[in-house]
Amino acid sequence: DVKVTQSSRYLVKRTGEKVFLECVQDMDHENMFWYRQDPGLGLRLIYFSYDVKMKEKGDIPEGYSVSREKKERFSLILESASTNQTSMYLCASRFVGYTFGSGTRLTVV
Amino acid sequence: GQQVMQIPQYQHVQEGEDFTTYCNSSTTLSNIQWYKQRPGGHPVFLIQLVKSGEVKKQKRLTFQFGEAKKNSSLHITATQTTDVGTYFCGGGGADGLTFGKGTHLIIQP
Numbered sequence: 528d529v530k531v532t533q534s535s536r537y538l539v540k541r542t543g544e545k546v547f548l549e550c551v552q553d554m555d556h557e558n559m560f561w562y563r564q565d566p567g568l569g570l571r572l573i574y575f576s577y578d579v580k581m582k583e584k585g586d587i588p589e590g591y592s593v594s595r596e597k598k599e600r601f602s603l604i605l606e607s608a609s610t611n612q613t614s615m616y617l618c619a620s621r622f623v624g625y626t627f628g629s630g631t632r633l634t635v636v
Numbered sequence: 637g638q639q640v641m642q643i644p645q646y647q648h649v650q651e652g653e654d655f656t657t658y659c660n661s662s663t664t665l666s667n668i669q670w671y672k673q674r675p676g677g678h679p680v681f682l683i684q685l686v687k688s689g690e691v692k693k694q695k696r697l698t699f700q701f702g703e704a705k706k707n708s709s710l711h712i713t714a715t716q717t718t719d720v721g722t723y724f725c726g727g728g729g730a731d732g733l734t735f736g737k738g739t740h741l742i743i744q745p
Contacts, residue, residue, distance in 0.1 A: 560732060569737035570679070570724065586734075617678060624669055624681030625726070625733065 530554075533618050533628035540635050546605040548631050550618030558621040559601040561585075561593065563614040564630070570617065576601055608635045638663050640727045642736030650744050655712040657739035659725035667728035668701055668708045673738070674721045682710075715743055 534549035552559065561573040562585075572585030574593040582593050590612060594602045601620075605612055613635045619625040639662040649655050659668065667686045671679040683692055685701035685708060692699045698711045712719055722740050726733035 558732070562735075567737070570735040572732065572734075575732055621732070623684055625671070625679070626681065627678040630678050 531618055531620050531626050531628040533616075533631050535631050536629060538631055538633045540605075540608050540633065542609060542635055544605075544608050544635075546608050546633065546635075548603040548605075548616055548618075548633070550601045550603070550628055551599050552601075552620035552626070553599065554620065554622070554626075555598065556620040556622055557598070559595065560619045560621070560625065561591075561601065561603045562617045562619065563587070564617055565614050573603065605633075608633075610635050638727060638734045640725060640734045640736040642725055642739055644739055645737065646740045646742065648742045648744060649715050651717060652714050655715050655719070655741055657710050657723050657725075657741075659708045659710075659727070659736050661706045661727045661734075663727075664705050665727040666705075668705075669726040669728065669733060670699060670708075670710055671724040671726065671735075672721050673724065677721075679724055712741075715741070717743055717745065719743060 531552045540546050560575040562570045564570050571587050573591050576582050576595045579598050592604045616631045618628045641660045643658050669684045670682040673679045688705050689703045690701040696713045700709045720743050722738040724735050724738045726735045
């Protein structure tokens with residue numbers, strides 16, 4: 528089975544901090560995605576990547592950046608965390624269906 | 637941009653009753669995928685539909701893709717307590733999936 532691993536299950540950061548969320552997949556998938564999930568808003572796409580060093584903006588990229596230096600790793604970066612970035616962050620990789628990681632619940636205080 | 641609407645937002649059923657969730661897109665979709673998210677869990681891929689008018693079954697679950705490839709449904713026959721969760725549809729477009737906000741299925745024993 529494809530495994531997508533997110534480095535932290537829970538994270539608490541202060542406003543203004545730079546935050547790194549790491550995601551690793553073990554099935555050599557080219558496509559990787561970052562979503563955030565909020566009650567009543569569903570899953571919203573932040574960034575995605577179709578290949579190493581390649582990135583594309585999703586629907587809500589503001590305040591975020593990404594890095595894909597290796598095929599198996601896709602990192603989400605919050606340049607200066609704000610309270611409105613408190614959310615559940617889900618990473619996924621895809622061949623046909625998406626395989627999601629367990630998520631990182633980030634709280635910005 | 638592409639929008640995917642999903643209804644109802646919540647559905648309460650008695651155990652043993654049937655359940656249906658509907659997904660409608662503002663644009664023609666290349667494919668549609670369905671996911672289930674258990675409470676406290678992450679979305680898990682159920683199925684992908686690609687062809688116009690396609691119908692697929694997985695045990696008590698029946699998935700349909702509309703003739704115009706703009707709508708889809710998931711029907712569960714004789715719900716069980718294990719069916720509890722949120723069901724998401726994801727419409728395939730040029731930039732990956734656009735997800736509906738999900739239908740929360742609540743089952744009363």
